[in-house]
Amino acid sequence: MxxxxxxxxxxxxxxxxxxxxxxxxxxxxxxxxxxxxxxxEGGFLPSLSGSTSVTTGYRCEVCQFGSFFRRCSRCGGDCEREA
Known part of the structure; x- marks a missing residue:
């Protein structure tokens, strides 16, 4: 455990x-x-899913904001898959 x-x-x-x-x-x-x-006594069960990789997200072409969606939540621009 x-x-x-x-x-x-x-x-x-x-x-x-x-x-x-x-x-x-x-x-x-x-x-x-x-x-x-x-x-x-105060311990907790950790999340074992691991950290999120940068390569799973998108980058906005307009404002360079990182996102997990193809439409930027900050400026509404289109996002491209991270390299």
């Missing part, structure tokens, strides 16, 4: 099972029991 740390300064936690977990990029990989206990 993956659980995000309740605070950015939290690098290690001791689980109920006695095992010590070290965070990697702010996320702990832990057993179900220890994960549920950490969530109960």
């Amino acid at each position: 993956k659980v995000a740390a309740p605070d950015a300064g939290c690098r290690q936690v001791d689980g109920l099972t006695g095992r010590r977990y070290t965070a990697r990029n702010g996320v702990f990989e832990m057993s179900q029991r220890d994960g549920r206990a950490l969530v109960a």
